[in-house]
Amino acid sequence: MADPIKARADELAPTIVGWRRDLHRQPELGFEETKTAAYVKERLDELELEVHTGIAETGMAAILRAKDPEGPGVLLRADMDGLPLTEVEGREYGSRIEGRMHACGHDGHMSMLLGAATILSERRDELKRDVLFCFQPGEEGYGGGEKMIQQGVLDLIEIGSAYALHLWSPCEAGTVHVRPGPMMAAQDSFAARVIGKGGHAATPHVTRDPIVAAAHAVTALQTIVARNVDPVAPAVVSVGLLHAGTVSNIIPDDAMLEGTLRSFDPDVREMLKRRAAEVIEYAAQANGCRSEFELKSGYPATVNDPAAVDKVRRLAAPVFGEDNVIEPQPMAPAEDFSYFLQERPGAFILVGAGNRERGITAPHHSPEFDIDESVLPRGSELFARLALDAEGV
Ligand SMILES: [Zn+2]
Ligand SMILES: [Zn+2]
Structure with missing residues (x-):
């Protein structure tokens, strides 16, 4: 029998892709993500989560409480901002706004996290710890992560660990990349x-x-x-x-x-x-x-906790296949999830989103950038498993 979490993620795939496309059409820059925030909030309200808005201006966090928590909660983060770029023409789901584009995949991050929120809301009885879904504004050099922490996002509930996924077009869809210690510069x-x-x-x-x-x-x-x-x-x-x-x-x-x-x-x-x-x-x-x-x-180095990485590897294996859980070299781009990882143990995880056969190879921050959307439900599934698994960090 198919694994129920995987099966539910597959069932949600068209919905998750739909969210991604809606968000992709209306990109907004850092701390200007008002339409984006409204869209995300609407989805979170449908799940009847406790939503806190206005954290670092356009940021928000939603709480899903376990019935009987056995330890501190887990924070799952998606970033929300697009970039000042004009997307190539001809895509049905392409940006509707000249000079604005989701060219780093943050639209996908939000939809993966909304997918996880959906799965976890339905499985609340199984949760052994509270979950904080964190939607962060201004990742692209604006320091939105640091600002959310300054404004108390880690105090909304007791947080024991923090995880973030980033889609990564240089790596093939179906792979996941995580390493202990420094991950991003x-x-x-x-x-x-x-x-x-x-x-x-x-x-x-x-x-x-x-x-x-x-x-x-x-x-x-x-x-x-x-x-x-x-x-x-x-x-x-x-x-x-x-x-x-x-x-x-x-x-x-x-x-x-x-x-x-x-x-x-x-x-x-x-x-x-x-x-x-x-x-x-x-x-x-x-x-x-x-x-x-x-x-x-700028941003400090993004440093993953070894125990959190072990956990990611264990939980990512059934999602992506054991051979597809890869340990990369540290990478020179910077990422402001680093601020969360300075405060709590956790991991920043790259999810392969390229597809050479389908011509999805353009680098991040380019007008041709795109993702293989088939990875989105897998990201939701991994997020959900990280919250459901109460072992370790
Ligand atoms: Zn970026
Ligand atoms: Zn990014």
Whole structure:
């Protein structure tokens, strides 16, 4: 006989896909997810859950109480925001809004979590712990996760562990990817101004050329990873913006450079921030200039709890097949579920959503991005199993 949770997830598949498509058509940016929030709330109200809205502006959380809880509750999280992109034309379920697109799969995350909420509401009698369904706004660089925690989402009920799924188009549908320890990188960025003294390009000796200084800085920044980071510890330093000057015969007064820093280890992270500032300043000084350095601290590394990962592996095996539960290398993108995992043990899990045969291969954050929707009920099933299984974290 088919497993009842799997069977119910399969039965719900058209509904879950329908939710995904509704949400896909109306993407909204971080902290602007008002229509999205209203849509999600309507579904949660249908399940008669206790819904708390307005946590971190457009965020919300819904409580499903176990009749007789035996331990602290579990938090399951989906993020809600789209991206400032225009989707490729020709998709029936494509975005209806120019310049807005669910290009990271967060529409799928919400529908998977709504599917799990449906399954779990029907199985409330079997629950051994309370469940908090967390719908988080502003994941794409807005820090919505941190804001929800600051506004008390972890105090709505006693929370013992936290899990999130992320659809992942680079990996094939039918696979799931999770590792203990660092899973996604810490992300910081910097903006630096190299300040010199402008003048005629034919008389450089009476100027202090910020372009030469900035060029030295860009090259020197690459030595941080090569010379300061332990070769077995991954790290990235990339300059993504370099801007100076107006025409060929003027040396400008200053040059701007901006870049991103990625790391997995907290000590490496601190070192990257410190060295980036030093290297730019010294490169500036070596060329008669000075610098102003501004650091923008981003998301910390997303670090999975080993016991939670063991649990995910055990529960994902019947959903995806044992051979399809894969341990990936740490990945350089950042994810603000990291804030939840700083507060509670848990795991951030990637669910393969690509399908090479069907041409679903476009990367996240691209106008061609899409998912293989057949994985959505499997995600709901995994979420539901994580809540129903009261063993360990
Ligand atoms: Zn994204
Ligand atoms: Zn995302």
